[in-house]
Amino acid sequence: MVAVTTTLSIGEVSERTGLSVHALRFYEHEGLFINTVRRGPGGRRVYSQDDVAWLNVCIILRASGMPLTALRRYADLVRDGAGNEEERLALMREHQERVTTEIGRLTESLDLIRFKVGVYEDLADQGSAAAHQCHAPSPSADEERTPLPRHKAVVQ
Structure with missing residues (x-):
């Protein structure tokens, strides 16, 4: 064939x-x-x-x-x-670590965005545009192990 x-x-x-x-x-x-x-x-x-x-x-x-x-x-x-699989593995492991770190950062960003959406949904439900200070959710035990910066959110 x-x-x-x-x-x-x-x-x-x-x-x-x-x-x-x-x-x-x-x-x-x-x-x-x-x-x-x-x-x-x-x-x-x-x-x-x-x-x-x-x-x-x-x-x-x-x-x-x-x-x-x-x-x-x-x-x-x-x-x-063939013959360089160890080097390919090292390259992929290094990239995997970068991606995992970025996913952690994006997860933190998504947590903040979800929090802000909740704040604005509450304000919209109340029919009030009055600004007040609010803070982002406290880090969970899992988040505390990641050395990512915590943010305070102010309604704007």
Whole structure:
């Protein structure tokens, strides 16, 4: 049985990934593809489903805040193949720690936002726009272990 390889144009890859044509060219220029981007007979870029799958990994890692330098290093390691799994693991663990810290910060922000929504809902229910001082909820035992700044909220 012969394997059929579907080739995709840069526009089709842009549609499938949500990346702009400019971003796809940038990713290529920055060495973020694990396979060399092939060229068709007219010199146009030709992509495979594997390229799209890899780009989706890149999109998720970038959305999680992975710096381009780390993503480039990860692409280099994947491109190099087997034998560097320990380095890939270290890179991913480091990024996991950054994401976990950011989730903690975002959770704190969400807690404050939820508190403020509650304050404004109460004020709206009372029909009063009178400003009064209110404080953000006290940290729980779990939050106290995270060295994130606490905020006082004033109705504004």
